[in-house]
Amino acid sequence: MSAELETEPTFFDTFPEEAKVIRAAFLGSFFALGLGAVFGIIQTLHRTDIFRGLIESTDYYTVLTAHGVFMVISFTIFFLVGLFTWALVRSLDRPLVNIRITWTWYGLMVTGITMTGVSILAGFTDAVEMSADVLFTFYAPLQAHPLFYAGLAVFIVGTWLAGADWFRTWLAWKRDNPDERIPLQTFMVLTTMIMWYIASSAVAASVLLFLLPWSLGLIESVNPTLTRTLFWFFGHPVVYFWLMPAYLLWYTVLPSIAGGRLFSDPLARVVFVLFVLLSTPVGIHHQYLDPGIAEGFKFISMTNTMFLLLPSLLTAFTVVASVEYGARKRGGTGLFGWLRTLPWRNPAFTGMMLAGLMFAAGGFSGMVNAGMNINYMIHNTIWVPGHFHLTVGTAVALTFMAATYWIWPQITNKPIYSLQIGLFQVVLWFIGMALMSNAMHAQGMLGVPRRTAEPEYSGFEYPTAFGGFEELNIQIAIGGTLLFISTVFFLGNVVLTMGNPRVSGLAESIPPALSGPTDAPRVLDDLRVWVGIALVLVVLAYALPLAAIINDGGLLGPGVGTYPVWVDAAARALGQVAATAVSPVVDTLAFASSRVGDAAAAVSVEVFA
Amino acid sequence: MHIHAYEKLWLAFAVILILLLIGSVTYGAVGPGVAMVADSEDQIDPGALDEDERFAEPRVEQVGDNHYAAYVIAYQFAFEPSPIVVPENSRVTLYVTSRDVIHGFEVAGTNANTMVVPGEVSEITVEVGEPQEYGLLCNEYCGAGHHGMEGKVHVVSEEEYANLNEGGETA
Numbered sequence: 001m002s003a004e005l006e007t008e009p010t011f012f013d014t015f016p017e018e019a020k021v022i023r024a025a026f027l028g029s030f031f032a033l034g035l036g037a038v039f040g041i042i043q044t045l046h047r048t049d050i051f052r053g054l055i056e057s058t059d060y061y062t063v064l065t066a067h068g069v070f071m072v073i074s075f076t077i078f079f080l081v082g083l084f085t086w087a088l089v090r091s092l093d094r095p096l097v098n099i100r101i102t103w104t105w106y107g108l109m110v111t112g113i114t115m116t117g118v119s120i121l122a123g124f125t126d127a128v129e130m131s132a133d134v135l136f137t138f139y140a141p142l143q144a145h146p147l148f149y150a151g152l153a154v155f156i157v158g159t160w161l162a163g164a165d166w167f168r169t170w171l172a173w174k175r176d177n178p179d180e181r182i183p184l185q186t187f188m189v190l191t192t193m194i195m196w197y198i199a200s201s202a203v204a205a206s207v208l209l210f211l212l213p214w215s216l217g218l219i220e221s222v223n224p225t226l227t228r229t230l231f232w233f234f235g236h237p238v239v240y241f242w243l244m245p246a247y248l249l250w251y252t253v254l255p256s257i258a259g260g261r262l263f264s265d266p267l268a269r270v271v272f273v274l275f276v277l278l279s280t281p282v283g284i285h286h287q288y289l290d291p292g293i294a295e296g297f298k299f300i301s302m303t304n305t306m307f308l309l310l311p312s313l314l315t316a317f318t319v320v321a322s323v324e325y326g327a328r329k330r331g332g333t334g335l336f337g338w339l340r341t342l343p344w345r346n347p348a349f350t351g352m353m354l355a356g357l358m359f360a361a362g363g364f365s366g367m368v369n370a371g372m373n374i375n376y377m378i379h380n381t382i383w384v385p386g387h388f389h390l391t392v393g394t395a396v397a398l399t400f401m402a403a404t405y406w407i408w409p410q411i412t413n414k415p416i417y418s419l420q421i422g423l424f425q426v427v428l429w430f431i432g433m434a435l436m437s438n439a440m441h442a443q444g445m446l447g448v449p450r451r452t453a454e455p456e457y458s459g460f461e462y463p464t465a466f467g468g469f470e471e472l473n474i475q476i477a478i479g480g481t482l483l484f485i486s487t488v489f490f491l492g493n494v495v496l497t498m499g500n501p502r503v504s505g506l507a508e509s510i511p512p513a514l515s516g517p518t519d520a521p522r523v524l525d526d527l528r529v530w531v532g533i534a535l536v537l538v539v540l541a542y543a544l545p546l547a548a549i550i551n552d553g554g555l556l557g558p559g560v561g562t563y564p565v566w567v568d569a570a571a572r573a574l575g576q577v578a579a580t581a582v583s584p585v586v587d588t589l590a591f592a593s594s595r596v597g598d599a600a601a602a603v604s605v606e607v608f609a
Numbered sequence: 610m611h612i613h614a615y616e617k618l619w620l621a622f623a624v625i626l627i628l629l630l631i632g633s634v635t636y637g638a639v640g641p642g643v644a645m646v647a648d649s650e651d652q653i654d655p656g657a658l659d660e661d662e663r664f665a666e667p668r669v670e671q672v673g674d675n676h677y678a679a680y681v682i683a684y685q686f687a688f689e690p691s692p693i694v695v696p697e698n699s700r701v702t703l704y705v706t707s708r709d710v711i712h713g714f715e716v717a718g719t720n721a722n723t724m725v726v727p728g729e730v731s732e733i734t735v736e737v738g739e740p741q742e743y744g745l746l747c748n749e750y751c752g753a754g755h756h757g758m759e760g761k762v763h764v765v766s767e768e769e770y771a772n773l774n775e776g777g778e779t780a
């Protein structure tokens with residue numbers, strides 16, 4: 001890597017055009033984060049019954065759709081396209097081939113998400129007959145307004161063009177540097193995009209072949225199991241699409257902030273290759289409880305999922321080792337004493353370290369999710385949001401915020417307004433998430449469902465383990481509030497930073513790895529090999545299940561109806577709720593406090609397939 | 610490629626951990642018989658459930674020695690029948706399908722949990738113990754009234770169950 005030379009000019013000085021695109025991508029991302037956080041706090045206070053005055057319970061699902069889509073589609077993906085542009089241009093040390101193409105994909109992504117966002121937010125008003133209260137998973141046969149699906153398609157095409165832009169720039173570099181190894185950051189960008197092309201092809205197919213034509217009335221019905229399976233074909237690897245940019249930062253930026261350098265470049269490459277290979281043939285682990293998918297397929301997916309732990313475990317090792325190396329270079333000693341010499345006052349460092357710590361916790365709860373049998377206890381309970389607020393909601397989101405403190409000055413030449421506020425903000429996020437996520441996990445064990453406006457029921461009460469339902473609600477609400485405040489501080493800090501004057505001398509460098517790329521076997525850089533193997537694995541994991549689903553239910557399903565949420569949805573729903581709502585009766589006899597254990601033991605599920 | 614000694618140790622640890630996890634799930638599947646919802650049942654026309662022999666009349670019936678079958682329909686926004694009444698200390702096979710959209714079927718606080726997909730029939734078998742009332746809830750978003758979708762599972766004593774079915778249809 002050509003990194004050592006970079007001490008003088010910043011990225012902004014060297015690549016001003018690219019810096020503009022990156023800044024635009026980050027601002028799009030932060031805008032979505034702000035919206036997502038507003039919806040996040042509304043739904044937190046609503047479902048915990050702290051404050052239900054702002055929205056009707058029937059509008060809860062509009063809020064939840066908005067929170068999910070703005071957080072995991074716009075916030076994460078806009079940030080990562082900015083980050084990837086930075087990483088690729090920086091590590092290749094050359095501008096993108098054609099900046100007009102770059103602005104084109106940025107424009108497509110903005111247009112797409114605006115279409116989708118409008119269709120969701122229209123759900124709040126009866127003035128327009130438009131709504132997309134289908135949550136970010138959009139399971140058919142619930143049907144959103146066509147604009148929702150069309151926007152998603154445009155957005156995805158935008159990301160495809162972004163990938164093409166990066167691949168072209170790399171190819172141009174390769175022509176000039178035929179014998180050099182792919183720089184590590186570029187390698188990470190390209191492998192992640194390979195995974196993204198494979199993964200997103202399925203959801204694009206689902207949207208373009210089935211959901212969009214169906215919402216336009218061109219086809220009568222869809223096969224819900226098929227569209228659901230295509231969604232999860234994409235839905236697991238998308239998790240790694242969010243996570244890989246965080247890994248890129250942990251591998252390349254974090255060690256240098258710690259004053260050290262990456263331990264092993266070859267191992268980092270191996271990890272990214274493993275993600276290309278393993279992250280797609282596992283999606284069925286989201287469908288352990290689906291009828292219509294044979295047990296054997298679920299088992300294969302489970303096994304692959306467990307192996308997918310490997311690259312993450314390797315990452316944990318490398319990151320800790322690289323940071324320790326930095327600490328020892330700063331004079332740290334002892335078994336744990338070196339921890340003290342690390343730059344804990346730097347929000348970029350502390351934020352990423354805390355994010356990594358939460359990711360480890362998320363890994364543990366993930367292992368529970370992945371176990372097919374234990375999954376019965378927690379499937380679709382609030383345990384699951386508890387889990388992914390640790391992974392995408394912290395490992396990714398907090399890393400992105402922390403990285404902003406480091407990267408923003410280099411793409412704008414403006415110093416951060418306040419690093420103290422930054423430090424406060426990342427620690428606050430950690431505390432808030434620890435509270436919220438922990439209580440969500442505990443409620444999940446009590447059977448409290450996710451995606452529910454009023455998770456208290458008239459006919460029964462939850463068992464009172466772990467402090468009980470109400471007490472856990474309070475913890476969730478406090479945690480969610482701290483998270484919201486943390487987000488406000490982050491966004492405020494960014495806005496105030498934008499008001500700072502430009503200065504010079506903000507450049508940061510990334511030293512090369514201790515064990516450099518020449519130690520890595522050349523085949524690692526032969527991307528065609530990995531594309532080939534990844535495709536074979538995907539075919540092995542998915543050809544038979546998809547064939548079986550289509551064979552059983554047909555391409556368009558066994559006569560399943562259409563349930564548009566956008567045609568007079570409010571009126572229809574209100575009528576039905578009134579009919580089924582039962583006045584809350586407190587039934588204290590039914591649930592004794594010791595029931596969790598008993599129930600699990602007494603009701604053991606088994607299936608005779 | 611150079612791999613540090615500590616890296617090798619960690620790698621070995623990681624692989625062992627993964628194999629243990631796979632092993633424990635495999636053991637869970639073949640040992641105590643915790644298995645999966647699978648595609649054991651044929652597809653069904655969700656628009657014609659009232660012509661289906663099992664679902665035209667959602668109910669519980671005896672199908673064997675101490676073995677009962679419950680045919681349950683989920684729809685926006687309720688379960689039928691509700692309550693689902695079964696006798697104590699018996700084995701119950703639940704067949705659950707949906708008349709409209711995707712729902713969830715969760716007996717709160719237990720591991721009796723399955724997705725309910727229109728066009729498919731979910732089959733799970735549970736062993737029930739002493740008489741008790743359980744809450745039943747939908748744990749997959751199914752429309753604006755989703756939070757009101759609940760039901761009950763009553764495990765009753767054998768006498769009570771016999772009394773309830775005096776009217777006739779018990780096998």
Ligand code: HEM
Pocket residue numbers: 036037038040041043044047064065067068071072075076135136137385389392393394397449450451452453479480481483484487
């Ligand atoms: C301001 C901080 C946040 C708060 C207060 C918050 C709160 C919540 C709550 C309470 C739920 C559960 C709602 C339910 O199932 O009924 C939820 C769901 C969710 N959150 Fe967050 N969250 C925050 C930040 C984030 C971030 C940073 C991400 C991802 C980058 C995220 C992604 C999601 C997703 C994907 C869901 C699931 C939506 C669904 O079930 O369709 N959240 N959030």
Ligand SMILES: [Cu+2]
Pocket residue numbers: 235236239283285286
């Ligand atoms: Cu997954």
Ligand SMILES: [Cu+2]
Pocket residue numbers: 712713747748749750751752755756758
């Ligand atoms: Cu529901």
